[in-house]
Amino acid sequence: MDKRKKGSQELRLMVVGSRGPTQFxxxxxxxxxxxxxxxIHSISVSRKNTGExxxxxxxxxxxxxxxxxxxxxxxxKMELRRSKCLCIPGPHAFLVAFDIEAISLNEMRAPKLMxxxxxxxxxxxxxxxxxxxxxxxxxxLENRVRKTEWHLKELIEKYGGCFHLFSKNWRDRSQDQxxxxxxxxxxxxxxxxxFSNHTFQKAExxxxxxxxxxxxxxxxxxxKAWTExxxxxxxxxxxxxxxxxxxxxxxxxxxxxxxxxxxxxxxxARGLGTGLVAGAVVGALFGSIEGPGGMVLYGIIGGxxxxxxxxxxxxxxxxxENRVAPPARLNFNAIFINRFFATPRP
Numbered sequence: 001m002d003k004r005k006k007g008s009q010e011l012r013l014m015v016v017g018s019r020g021p022t023q024f025x026x027x028x029x030x031x032x033x034x035x036x037x038x039x040i041h042s043i044s045v046s047r048k049n050t051g052e053x054x055x056x057x058x059x060x061x062x063x064x065x066x067x068x069x070x071x072x073x074x075x076x077k078m079e080l081r082r083s084k085c086l087c088i089p090g091p092h093a094f095l096v097a098f099d100i101e102a103i104s105l106n107e108m109r110a111p112k113l114m115x116x117x118x119x120x121x122x123x124x125x126x127x128x129x130x131x132x133x134x135x136x137x138x139x140x141l142e143n144r145v146r147k148t149e150w151h152l153k154e155l156i157e158k159y160g161g162c163f164h165l166f167s168k169n170w171r172d173r174s175q176d177q178x179x180x181x182x183x184x185x186x187x188x189x190x191x192x193x194x195f196s197n198h199t200f201q202k203a204e205x206x207x208x209x210x211x212x213x214x215x216x217x218x219x220x221x222x223x224k225a226w227t228e229x230x231x232x233x234x235x236x237x238x239x240x241x242x243x244x245x246x247x248x249x250x251x252x253x254x255x256x257x258x259x260x261x262x263x264x265x266x267x268x269a270r271g272l273g274t275g276l277v278a279g280a281v282v283g284a285l286f287g288s289i290e291g292p293g294g295m296v297l298y299g300i301i302g303g304x305x306x307x308x309x310x311x312x313x314x315x316x317x318x319x320x321e322n323r324v325a326p327p328a329r330l331n332f333n334a335i336f337i338n339r340f341f342a343t344p345r346p
Contacts, residue, residue: 009057010050010056010057010058010059011053011056011057011058011059011092011093011183011184011187012058012059012061012087012090012091012092012194013030013058013059013060013061013091013092013093013094013095013183014061014063014083014087014091014093014094014095014118015027015030015060015061015062015095015097016063016066016094016095016096016097016114017065017066017096017097017098018065018066018067018098018104018106018107018110019041019065019066019067019068019104019106019107020041020065020099020102021036021038021039021040021041022097022098022099022131023062023065023097024036024040024041024043024062025038025097025131025168025170026095026097026129026131026166027049027060027062028170029166029167029168029169029170029172029175029179030051030053030058030060030095030179031049031051031052031053031058031060031170032051032052032053032170032171032173032176033051033170034170035049035060036062042064042065042068042070042071043062043063043064044064044070044071044075044079045079045082046061046062046063046064046079046082046083046086047061047062047086048060048061048062048086048087048258049062053176053179053180054176054177054179054180056180056184059087061083061086061087061091062083063079063080063082063083064076064079066110066113066114066117067106067107067110074267074270077267078264078267078268080117081199081203081263081264081267082258082259082264084199084200084203085203085206085207085257085258085259085261085263085264086258086259087200087203088200088203088204088207088258089194089196089200089201089204090194090195090196090197090200091125091194091195092125092183092187092193092194092195093125093126093127093183093186093187094114094118094122094125094126094127094195095126095127095129095183096110096114096126096127096128096129096159097129097131098128098129098130098131098155099130099131100130100131100132100141100152100165101132103151103152103155107155108151108154108155111123111158111159114126114159118195118197119195119197119199121195121197122195122197123158123159123160124160124190124195125160125186125190125195126159126160126162127159127160127162127163127164127182127183127186128155128156128159128162128163128164129163129164129165129166130145130152130163130164130165130166131165131166131167131168132165132166132167132168133167133168133169138165141165142165145163145165162182162186164178164179164182166179202263203263206261206262206263206264207254207257207258207261208257209261209262210256210257210260210261210262211253211254211257214253214256214257215253218249218253222245222246222249225245226242226245229241229242229245
């Protein structure tokens with residue numbers, strides 16, 4: 001589903017990788033800084049970073065690779081949900097990253113996973129990004145893609161036909177303008193809107209609901225802060241400081257709601273349940289060797305271990321809060337009042 005919302009001040013880009021470091025390298029290239037270390041091949045927690053591409057504000061969302069074998073199915077499902085929460089109301093483009101010299105058979109099958117995880121119509125919003133190293137002739141690479149290497153052409157066609165070649169050197173800013181123009185042309189060809197479907201809408205609803213709950217919890221703090229400001233500032237300055245304070249509080253609440261909300265907690269609970277059941281079954285099977293008593297004992301142990309594995313997502317939530325939001329559990333009155341009370345009433 002395409003949502004027509006013209007004049008957006010930012011581009012939301014969902015960067016996707018099948019395996020290896022390419023999606024993280026691409027993120028560094030887009031943002032023009034080393035967000036991910038060069039030896040990062042996978043992440044277990046979805047991340048959101050902001051910056052500029054050729055002067056345009058961009059929001060880049062990364063999730064685990066599609067073929068990351070170190071992530072359990074419950075964990076993967078939760079991170080897929082989290083990446084959607086971080087990208088609400090929806091991405092303007094999916095940038096699917098590959099290393100042009102190392103495309104595997106699994107990566108040729110990746111479009112099926114894309115449709116499964118993001119919806120049947122997401123492919124219209126996809127652009128294939130092929131990374132290369134060194135000083136090579138880009139025109140020669142484009143000729144390879146278009147004319148000589150059928151598997152590259154077939155792969156790109158599966159994603160809707162749009163592609164771009166990018167140097168893995170994030171310090172090379174000469175490629176920024178062309179990349180931005182290609183993304184914006186693709187978005188414009190689809191009506192200038194962003195992609196959404198029922199799961200992105202569910203993510204947005206859940207984030208909004210969590211924001212509302214957090215604002216209600218902080219209502220007394222905010223009111224107290226405003227009262228203190230009214231004592232400290234003359235009317236001409238008061239509204240400016242109130243707005244700055246409110247915007248900062250709102251940004252913190254939004255960041256927290258994106259990484260911890262009812263939809264994600266439901267996924268966590270299901271992961272715990274799946275882990276408990278699977279662990280108990282496997283434990284009981286091993287225990288059957290020891291007889292009925294062994295089945296009970298190993299079933300309990302297996303369930304505990306499985307539940308622990310399913311619950312690792314809760315740890316991910318805590319780490320994510322530290323990455324995308326200001327330090328958790330901030331005391332707004334202590335920090336923000338001190339920050340904004342810089343110009344006392346004469």
